[in-house]
Amino acid sequence: MAKTLFPQLPQPYSLCCSSLIPDHMTTTTSFVDHYTVLRLPSGEEGERLTEREITRAYKLKALELHPDKRPCDPNAHANFLKLRSSYDTLMDPVARKNFDDYTRVKRMTEMQNKLMNGWITKMANEVAREAVRKQEEAEAKRQAEAKKQEAEAKRRSLRKIFVVSWDKVRKDYSAEELRKFLSRFGVVEDIDIARLCRRNRRSAKVSMVVADYCLIYARFEARRLPNPLLVRQRKPIEGAKLTVGEIARAFKLKALELHPDKKPEDPNAHVDFEKLWSSFETLIDPVTRKEYDAYMRVKRLWVRPQYNSKEWMDKLVKALIPVVKSRLAAEEAEEAKRRKEEAKARRIPKRKILAVSWEEARKDYSEEELREFLSRFGEVEDIDIAGFCRNNRKTAKVSMVDADSALAGARVEARNLPNPLCFRQLKPTV
Numbered sequence: 001m002a003k004t005l006f007p008q009l010p011q012p013y014s015l016c017c018s019s020l021i022p023d024h025m026t027t028t029t030s031f032v033d034h035y036t037v038l039r040l041p042s043g044e045e046g047e048r049l050t051e052r053e054i055t056r057a058y059k060l061k062a063l064e065l066h067p068d069k070r071p072c073d074p075n076a077h078a079n080f081l082k083l084r085s086s087y088d089t090l091m092d093p094v095a096r097k098n099f100d101d102y103t104r105v106k107r108m109t110e111m112q113n114k115l116m117n118g119w120i121t122k123m124a125n126e127v128a129r130e131a132v133r134k135q136e137e138a139e140a141k142r143q144a145e146a147k148k149q150e151a152e153a154k155r156r157s158l159r160k161i162f163v164v165s166w167d168k169v170r171k172d173y174s175a176e177e178l179r180k181f182l183s184r185f186g187v188v189e190d191i192d193i194a195r196l197c198r199r200n201r202r203s204a205k206v207s208m209v210v211a212d213y214c215l216i217y218a219r220f221e222a223r224r225l226p227n228p229l230l231v232r233q234r235k236p237i238e239g240a241k242l243t244v245g246e247i248a249r250a251f252k253l254k255a256l257e258l259h260p261d262k263k264p265e266d267p268n269a270h271v272d273f274e275k276l277w278s279s280f281e282t283l284i285d286p287v288t289r290k291e292y293d294a295y296m297r298v299k300r301l302w303v304r305p306q307y308n309s310k311e312w313m314d315k316l317v318k319a320l321i322p323v324v325k326s327r328l329a330a331e332e333a334e335e336a337k338r339r340k341e342e343a344k345a346r347r348i349p350k351r352k353i354l355a356v357s358w359e360e361a362r363k364d365y366s367e368e369e370l371r372e373f374l375s376r377f378g379e380v381e382d383i384d385i386a387g388f389c390r391n392n393r394k395t396a397k398v399s400m401v402d403a404d405s406a407l408a409g410a411r412v413e414a415r416n417l418p419n420p421l422c423f424r425q426l427k428p429t430v
Helices: 012-016 051-065 076-091 093-158 175-182 212-222 244-258 269-284 286-301 309-347 367-374 404-415
Strands: 159-167 187-193 201-209 230-234 351-359 379-385 393-401 422-426
Touching: 051 076, 076 093, 093 309, 159 212, 175 187, 175 201, 175 212, 212 230, 244 269, 269 286, 367 379, 367 393, 367 404, 404 422
Parallel strands: none
Antiparallel strands: 159 201, 159 230, 187 201, 351 393, 351 422, 379 393
């Protein structure tokens, strides 16, 4: 399993049960399982063993590890003392009870840590996946916004402002009629029909999104109407480049539209006209107009910085997203590798531990002879021949990998040997 994103939590079981642990078990030395030293099952099965079974296991192990049996082994005396110490601990009721309590607390602590680490890993993965999902949503939103801005930029590039004029005497057009006609060639955004006429010709300022070839076709169709329309394209003029005459002309047209005498029923007509007059005085004065243009230029360029916690967190999450993605990819690769190994392990035959015995008086087998015979039925990993005999029969502990059918064949062949072998399958110790 992959490493967790959070540190390991304290172990409450070991803290609560520290009074049950003997002093010699709380030192920094490595933990020794006394049941395993005597080749006995550990854990809950070891707690149920009787003193008679412990003594029998000790005697068998002592015959094997006694220094007289291993004169060439320099560690024989230390191993025998270790065996004796484990036997004394298990035969003492108080020491054995303390040891069993300690091993029980150790198992509970390991189980708790395993469950806690799994829960923390799961929560961390969920938080990381949520962050990745939010990042993907933000990226999709950003791309949609970019596409929208690109479409708007393209729309602005195709936006054109032109003036349409016609003879008022022959036929007068309304804004709806102009929109209906011009919508055949593009998207009409705004139509502003002038109130004043010049030489019996009325004009309208039209803003629409139209391609160049559509505008050419609109001009051609406008000439074929009963009252032909004259379409003249007009480029937008920046306010800073306008002359005083253009400003005065625009003021006169707007003043005729907003004068209080023209709108006697509008209560806000006088206020609107004073606002128009104040704007006109500001723009015709060179000093005030220069200050106003500078202010508008700064206002368009000024972007107020945003320094707040949300922006900082967004930057932090954006920086951590690649790390989280790599962590998740590594965990998924490790999980796939683990599943592959488990599937491979299921295909491999199971490992078995056998006890092979024979009569020593008739013929004694060596380790090479046993390996040569058993290798015909499976892979032999280890052979441990006991150094003592019981009832004139010698035993050997064999660990091998084979199938059940191969083991059955080995038993049949072993009976036909000059000195028959007896097989007995053992359960692996915990």
